[in-house]
């Protein structure tokens with residue numbers, strides 16, 4: 619049994635609670651306890667962050683005319699896929715005319731997440 623403590627900043631809301639997570643690496647779910655959360659979502663965030671961290675990717679995609687359009691994933695994807703996801707987005711040639719919510723790249727890397735435009739363009 620190897621008990622460790624880890625400090626995290628909860629990013630679920632602007633309050634940014636500092637969470638202290640106690641972990642036991644011998645357990646399948648290593649999270650033993652979480653302290654410092656202002657609400658239950660902090661517990662959920664700490665558990666996910668310590669077992670299967672995910673992130674929403676926010677970036678820009680190249681457009682056909684050589685410009686860019688702001689975009690993001692419409693759901694969080696595994697953190698370990700962010701680098702490959704950026705490569706896929708950078709390889710896009712998005713239309714010059716897009717509307718907020720348009721899907722620029724469906725099912726990013728088989729995650730089920732879509733890359734969607736976050737601004738109107740053109």
Ligand code: SF4
Pocket residue numbers: 628629630631632633634635654655656657658659660661663
């Ligand atoms: S623990 Fe709750 S109150 Fe604190 S930052 Fe996370 S979501 Fe916000």
